[in-house]
Amino acid sequence: MINILLFAGLQEKVGKESVQLDIEAGTIQSLRKQLKENYQLDEIDTAMAAINEEYATDESTVTLGDTVAFIPPVSGG
Amino acid sequence: MKKFWITDGKVSIEEVVALVTRREAGAINTFIGTVREFTKGKKTLYLDYQAYIPMAEKKLMQIGEEIKKKWPDAETAIVHRVGRLDISDIAVVIAVSTPHRADSYEASRYAIERIKEIVPIWKKEHWEDGETWVGNQLETTPYPKGYPEVKNND
Numbered sequence: 001m002i003n004i005l006l007f008a009g010l011q012e013k014v015g016k017e018s019v020q021l022d023i024e025a026g027t028i029q030s031l032r033k034q035l036k037e038n039y040q041l042d043e044i045d046t047a048m049a050a051i052n053e054e055y056a057t058d059e060s061t062v063t064l065g066d067t068v069a070f071i072p073p074v075s076g077g
Numbered sequence: 078m079k080k081f082w083i084t085d086g087k088v089s090i091e092e093v094v095a096l097v098t099r100r101e102a103g104a105i106n107t108f109i110g111t112v113r114e115f116t117k118g119k120k121t122l123y124l125d126y127q128a129y130i131p132m133a134e135k136k137l138m139q140i141g142e143e144i145k146k147k148w149p150d151a152e153t154a155i156v157h158r159v160g161r162l163d164i165s166d167i168a169v170v171i172a173v174s175t176p177h178r179a180d181s182y183e184a185s186r187y188a189i190e191r192i193k194e195i196v197p198i199w200k201k202e203h204w205e206d207g208e209t210w211v212g213n214q215l216e217t218t219p220y221p222k223g224y225p226e227v228k229n230n231d
Contacts, residue, residue, distance in 0.1 A: 007129055008199035009210040046212075050197070053132040069129055069197075075211040076126070076133075076157055076198030077110050077169055077189055 002062055004031065005069035010047060014039050029058040031068065047072045080154040081137035083130050083198075088158050093170045096154035102174035106181035108189055110169035112162050122203045126159040126168060129197040133157065136196040140188050144173070147187070148180045155188060157198055 002021045011017055021034055028049040035041045047070040049056045055071075062068050080096050094105060112124050141153045157169045171188045175181040192198075200211045 005129065007197065008127055008201070011127075012210070050129075050132060053129075053135050055195075069132065071129065071197045072199065072210065073212040074193065074195070074197055075200040076128070076196050077192045 002026070002031070002064065002066070002068060004035070005067065007069070008072045010041065010043060010070055010072055013041060013043065025061060025063045027058065028056055028060050028062065028068075031062065032058070035070075043072070044070055081134055081141055081156075083128050083133050083137075083157050083159055085158070085160045088156050088167045088170050090167070090170055093154045093156055093172045097152040097172045097174035099152065099174060101150070101176055102152070103176050104178035104181040105172060105174040106178070106185040108169070108171040108185045109167055110189065112164050112166050112168060114164045116202070120205050121164065122205060123164070124162045124168075124203065125201040126157075126162060127199045127201070128157065128159045130159075133197050137192070139195070140191045143191065144184045144187060148175060148184045151175045151180060151184045153184065153188060155192070157192070157196070159198070 002023055003018055004021065005018050006014055006016065021031065032044050035044050050069045050071055051060055051062055051066050053067070078096065090107065090109065094107060097105060112121070114121055137155045140155065144151050144153050152174045154172045158167065162168055169192065171185055173181045173184045173188065175184065202209050202211055
């Protein structure tokens with residue numbers, strides 16, 4: 001099980017702060033694909049991914065115990 | 078002492094300034110970001126800021142490190158508020174102290190621009206006629222390379 005944190009518009013669309021995928025490992029790209037299928041979350045394409053609080057690329061691998069987050073374009077300041 | 082943090086309470090400018098005040102400094106530059114009422118003619122009632130707090134604090138700290146590399150004599154402190162903010166409330170305070178004033182202006186500017194690029198904080202505008210999560214304010218394509226670009230330190 002991999003826990004994925006969602007924020008801003010993504011969180012609002014899914015209606016939850018986090019979702020779980022029943023997998024043991026995968027790439028960020030594969031997680032995007034599953035989230036799109038499970039939640040019709042097309043907006044995930046414009047979001048950045050982070051693994052354990054560092055920005056990650058689509059090829060980065062996620063394994064059990066990692067904290068994954070999808071980060072829509074930021075607007076702080 | 079923590080010099081880069083996210084808070085859900087009112088921000089104290091004095092507290093942030095005090096964190097960079099030191100004998101070596103001849104200048105302390107503060108940037109105060111506040112909630113604007115009108116954006117392109119549209120009236121904002123209030124804002125909601127959300128952050129991925131642990132990562133946001135890490136990224137603020139990273140900005141502090143980047144500033145250290147570019148301006149080795151600079152000391153930086155940054156606080157960003159989350160939650161509901163009303164018009165004119167303070168959303169962010171940046172304080173940079175340096176021996177001479179030119180560096181403090183430049184480093185302060187650098188800090189706010191980097192916040193808008195890499196710190197996971199989001200703003201939801203509540204307008205008179207609706208609400209929106211604001212995308213990136215630089216009005217560029219979100220992350221064309223798939224990740225926020227990290228600038229060279231030269």
